[in-house]
Amino acid sequence: xNDDRPRLGGLLTREPHVIATGVEVLADALREQAxxxxxxxxxxxxxxxxxxLAAVLRDPRHAEANARAVGRLxxxxxxxxxxxxxxxxxxxxxxxxxxxxxxxxxxRTSGPMRGALIGAMLLEGLAETPDDAxxxxxxxAVTLEPCHHHRTVGPMAGLVSPSMWMFVxxxxxxxxxxxxxxxxxxxxxxxxxxxxxxxxxxxxxxxxVLGPVLREAVRLHGPLDLTALMAQALQMGDELHxxxxxxxxxLMRELAPAFASTDASRADIAGVLTFVGGNEHFxxxxxxxxxxxxxxxxxxxxxxxxVVAMARNGTDFGIQVSGTGDRWFTGxxxxxxxxxxxxxxxxxxxxxxxxxAITETVGVGGFALAAAPAIVRFVGGEVPEAxxxxxxxxxITMAEHPALQIPMLSFRGTPAGIDVTKVVRTGVxxxxxxxxxxxxxxxxxxxxGLVEPPGEIFTEAxxxxxxxx
Amino acid sequence: xNDDRPRLGGLLTREPHVIATGVEVLADALREQAxxxxxxxxxxxxxxxxxxLAAVLRDPRHAEANARAVGRLxxxxxxxxxxxxxxxxxxxxxxxxxxxxxxxxxxRTSGPMRGALIGAMLLEGLAETPDDAxxxxxxxAVTLEPCHHHRTVGPMAGLVSPSMWMFVxxxxxxxxxxxxxxxxxxxxxxxxxxxxxxxxxxxxxxxxVLGPVLREAVRLHGPLDLTALMAQALQMGDELHxxxxxxxxxLMRELAPAFASTDASRADIAGVLTFVGGNEHFxxxxxxxxxxxxxxxxxxxxxxxxVVAMARNGTDFGIQVSGTGDRWFTGxxxxxxxxxxxxxxxxxxxxxxxxxAITETVGVGGFALAAAPAIVRFVGGEVPEAxxxxxxxxxITMAEHPALQIPMLSFRGTPAGIDVTKVVRTGVxxxxxxxxxxxxxxxxxxxxGLVEPPGEIFTEAxxxxxxxx
Numbered sequence: 042x043n044d045d046r047p048r049l050g051g052l053l054t055r056e057p058h059v060i061a062t063g064v065e066v067l068a069d070a071l072r073e074q075a076x077x078x079x080x081x082x083x084x085x086x087x088x089x090x091x092x093x094l095a096a097v098l099r100d101p102r103h104a105e106a107n108a109r110a111v112g113r114l115x116x117x118x119x120x121x122x123x124x125x126x127x128x129x130x131x132x133x134x135x136x137x138x139x140x141x142x143x144x145x146x147x148x149r150t151s152g153p154m155r156g157a158l159i160g161a162m163l164l165e166g167l168a169e170t171p172d173d174a175x176x177x178x179x180x181x182a183v184t185l186e187p188c189h190h191h192r193t194v195g196p197m198a199g200l201v202s203p204s205m206w207m208f209v210x211x212x213x214x215x216x217x218x219x220x221x222x223x224x225x226x227x228x229x230x231x232x233x234x235x236x237x238x239x240x241x242x243x244x245x246x247x248x249x250v251l252g253p254v255l256r257e258a259v260r261l262h263g264p265l266d267l268t269a270l271m272a273q274a275l276q277m278g279d280e281l282h283x284x285x286x287x288x289x290x291x292l293m294r295e296l297a298p299a300f301a302s303t304d305a306s307r308a309d310i311a312g313v314l315t316f317v318g319g320n321e322h323f324x325x326x327x328x329x330x331x332x333x334x335x336x337x338x339x340x341x342x343x344x345x346x347x348v349v350a351m352a353r354n355g356t357d358f359g360i361q362v363s364g365t366g367d368r369w370f371t372g373x374x375x376x377x378x379x380x381x382x383x384x385x386x387x388x389x390x391x392x393x394x395x396x397x398a399i400t401e402t403v404g405v406g407g408f409a410l411a412a413a414p415a416i417v418r419f420v421g422g423e424v425p426e427a428x429x430x431x432x433x434x435x436x437i438t439m440a441e442h443p444a445l446q447i448p449m450l451s452f453r454g455t456p457a458g459i460d461v462t463k464v465v466r467t468g469v470x471x472x473x474x475x476x477x478x479x480x481x482x483x484x485x486x487x488x489x490g491l492v493e494p495p496g497e498i499f500t501e502a503x504x505x506x507x508x509x510x
Numbered sequence: 511x512n513d514d515r516p517r518l519g520g521l522l523t524r525e526p527h528v529i530a531t532g533v534e535v536l537a538d539a540l541r542e543q544a545x546x547x548x549x550x551x552x553x554x555x556x557x558x559x560x561x562x563l564a565a566v567l568r569d570p571r572h573a574e575a576n577a578r579a580v581g582r583l584x585x586x587x588x589x590x591x592x593x594x595x596x597x598x599x600x601x602x603x604x605x606x607x608x609x610x611x612x613x614x615x616x617x618r619t620s621g622p623m624r625g626a627l628i629g630a631m632l633l634e635g636l637a638e639t640p641d642d643a644x645x646x647x648x649x650x651a652v653t654l655e656p657c658h659h660h661r662t663v664g665p666m667a668g669l670v671s672p673s674m675w676m677f678v679x680x681x682x683x684x685x686x687x688x689x690x691x692x693x694x695x696x697x698x699x700x701x702x703x704x705x706x707x708x709x710x711x712x713x714x715x716x717x718x719v720l721g722p723v724l725r726e727a728v729r730l731h732g733p734l735d736l737t738a739l740m741a742q743a744l745q746m747g748d749e750l751h752x753x754x755x756x757x758x759x760x761l762m763r764e765l766a767p768a769f770a771s772t773d774a775s776r777a778d779i780a781g782v783l784t785f786v787g788g789n790e791h792f793x794x795x796x797x798x799x800x801x802x803x804x805x806x807x808x809x810x811x812x813x814x815x816x817v818v819a820m821a822r823n824g825t826d827f828g829i830q831v832s833g834t835g836d837r838w839f840t841g842x843x844x845x846x847x848x849x850x851x852x853x854x855x856x857x858x859x860x861x862x863x864x865x866x867a868i869t870e871t872v873g874v875g876g877f878a879l880a881a882a883p884a885i886v887r888f889v890g891g892e893v894p895e896a897x898x899x900x901x902x903x904x905x906i907t908m909a910e911h912p913a914l915q916i917p918m919l920s921f922r923g924t925p926a927g928i929d930v931t932k933v934v935r936t937g938v939x940x941x942x943x944x945x946x947x948x949x950x951x952x953x954x955x956x957x958x959g960l961v962e963p964p965g966e967i968f969t970e971a972x973x974x975x976x977x978x979x
Contacts, residue, residue, distance in 0.1 A: 273755075276747050276883075276884040277746040277747045277748075277755065277756050278745050278746045278747055278756075278917065279746075286742075286746065287746050287747075287756060287759070289763075290756070290759035290760055290762070290763045291759055293759070293762065293763050293766060294758075294759045294762050294763075294787040295787065297762060297766055297769075297783040297787055298780040298781075298783040298784040298787065299780075300766075300770065301769065301770055301776055301779040301780040301783055302776055302777075302780045307770055307771055308771075310770040311767040311768075311770040311771045312767075314766040314767040314770055315767040318763040318764065318766055318767065414745075414917035414918055415745040415917045418921075423920065424917060424918065424920050424921075448747065448883035448884045448893060449883055449893065449918060451892065451893050452887075452893075
């Protein structure tokens with residue numbers, strides 16, 4: 042080997058390989074000349090953020106606050122412990138509904154949120170017809186509150202009304218509890234804004250049969266360790282937001298003997314097993330409650346820039362940050378980019394909706410896309426993009442989850458705990474792997490895809506955090 | 511770009527990157543000089559094979575015969591249709607036992623095969639004590655026949671005695687049927703050569719409770735499409751030989767409502783669900799019967815060099831080839847290279863044993879390692895090695911399975927259908943991902959790892975095939 046060779050010897054004799062950042066003009070021009078270019082998703086911090094970034098990073102509490110907050114998020118040990126009606130477990134009064142995302146009034150709600158509210162009115166007997174329901178909602182007959190204000194999360198519209206049954210998940214490490222409704226399956230379902238008779242009928246069956254049988258089975262089984270189950274599912278091709286096939290099968294495997302031992306009739310047990318086994322997203326709501334448990338454990342650490350909630354109501358995208366308490370930072374929800382069912386297309390899509398981004402908040406879902414190469418066929422894209430998406434998330438997170446690992450990245454832990462300062466500094470936004478609701482009330486699901494939060498809400502959170510420093 | 515540049519312009523100015531084949535001396539010397547080397551696992555055909563290779567490849571029937579044979583293997587559509595006792599479904603007479611691998615006599619059997627034979631004697635009431643059983647076996651009191659001679663396969667020792675229950679798998683495309691025993695779980699089990707009271711007691715329960723409940727559930731469910739289930743499992747991190755976690759969970763999910771609807775007592779149903787759910791290898795035997803179905807569909811095509819069976823009896827490794835009928839080509843079974851349980855080590859390992867290499871014969875198991883990155887922790891090795899192993903198998907196979915795909919290889923079909931001529935020409939041997947039995951009768955499983963067949967049996971098969979040309 043010739044060690045006297047100048048260090049830059051290869052620069053002019055070898056093929057150039059360019060790494061480009063920022064605007065794509067340079068990269069595009071090079072690509073046209075057949076020069077290999079790798080575009081890195083990095084942007085300089087937005088103007089006007091320097092002072093706030095400096096204030097937050099210089100805050101003497103900051104490093105320790107983040108270590109404490111993300112440490113609690115990672116140490117949480119959510120267990121499924123019970124299944125109970127919302128009126129009992131949340132003390133939900135008749136005429137109060139919970140919904141996904143940050144607070145919103147009827148006037149600003151989108152189609153699928155309106156559809157779900159109408160369906161809940163019919164289910165609860167507060168209206169006879171959809172028109173009656175809509176009029177009652179418009180005159181404020183019902184109190185609307187975010188799920189997140191009640192230690193609760195709900196996918197898509199996230200509607201919770203008093204008669205609905207909830208998964209009860211308890212954090213064995215810190216003692217917190219979180220709740221999520223039961224998953225209804227796919228297609229025309231309340232959470233996607235459908236409210237036809239079959240939707241309401243299914244919800245009645247869920248309240249009369251599914252909920253009670255699940256309750257008995259979960260109680261017979263005893264606390265079920267969800268971290269262990271989710272860790273297995275990540276090794277079985279789930280990312281635990283848009284793909285829950287393995288987790289659902291593992292949950293069934295775990296509870297099957299208990300189901301068989303309940304006092305329910307054989308027909309009801311078989312009906313419940315058919316319903317759960319026929320819905321590959323059944324675990325989503327369990328996993329969301331587990332994620333909520335972990336994220337809530339990390340709340341309210343003064344000085345911490347950890348994101349503890351990302352949630353959308355179909356109109357606004359909101360985040361909450363550990364160091365700024367219950368304050369929401371909101372901006373307009375974007376429309377996911379993905380694949381559409383049947384003849385639906387982008388024009389049918391509602392903006393991003395649901396509390397399910399709680400999965401990304403704790404480092405699974407879009408953050409664990411690399412664990413789920415098969416998901417790319419469901420949301421559009423190629424396998425290498427799934428790997429790249431997860432790798433990019435390490436740039437904006439504080440830690441790698443010690444229990445949740447990704448085989449294809451040689452068992453590296455999932456990127457966990459979004460740091461507001463890293464998002465602002467890099468311009469890299471969290472990737473969310475989500476379902477797409479039809480924008481018209483009553484439509485149901487129209488597709489699935491990837492979406493990002495509006496970048497400005499992280500800047501806003503940064504300024505608020507700086508004000509506390 | 512300078513198009514006048516000589517074609518070899520970069521050869522002396524760029525870093526050399528060497529691809530080496532054959533003996534490793536060159537590669538090792540280069541590596542010591544820090545030159546990047548890629549060793550390709552290729553060896554020249556063994557001396558004395560030229561004439562036979564030429565005869566087989568020149569055989570005018572050859573191309574079409576292979577297309578037909580592998581086409582039948584790929585087109586097979588195995589369905590689980592029933593579960594029945596071996597005495598009924600195989601017409602197995604008292605005093606006749608089936609075993610894994612090519613034919614063998616008691617004198618040449620290894621420890622785990624002896625242990626399993628002793629256990630079967632006790633189970634069938636043909637002996638009172640292990641010593642009695644051993645004496646009876648030594649004097650030839652029992653007829654031993656290979657499973658493969660009865661459209662049957664069995665993992666490890668592969669013992670089938672008349673009272674054992676069998677999965678019945680039917681090929682909806684070609685009409686063939688294949689059988690496999692029920693999986694007993696891990697650790698001290700008959701198939702690994704253990705025969706203590708707990709082993710025999712478990713087998714009794716399997717005959718009295720598990721078999722009948724499974725039969726009723728499978729019949730209530732109706733034919734269960736195993737290709738669809740296996741395709742899903744490959745997308746969920748199984749390779750379907752040493753890892754069947756997803757397939758087992760999917761099988762349970764599929765049959766759960768039927769289990770709940772059987773006439774069995776709730777305690778028996780719960781017992782069966784606990785047993786199946788607690789054994790992540792339960793699906794292995796179902797998958798083996800499915801593989802046997804597919805491989806049998808490809809038998810007896812004159813001129814075809816497709817391998818239709820790879821099987822080991824703990825002493826010999828045998829293969830059968832489509833163009834040479836029922837003839838076995840056998841050589842000494844090797845010892846797998848892998849990881850050991852507890853304090854066991856290589857000195858405790860028996861040579862390779864079992865019919866489970868029927869999975870590799872149809873292109874899953876070791877051939878689908880790339881689908882199961884998590885398996886590397888079970889058999890030793892790193893994730894890139896799993897990808898490399900599967901990529902290597904494309905060099906010796908005829909086709910890519912249209913239904914069984916590997917997400918991490920961008921949904922490329924599994925390498926399916928081993929071609930004897932390709933094995934001889936490349937020197938690349940099939941990789942088998944397998945359990946390791948203790949060499950002492952009565953021990954049970956001691957580990958898991960990778961193993962290859964002896965290369966000479968492919969050469970022998972090639973010569974036999976040439977003789978038919």
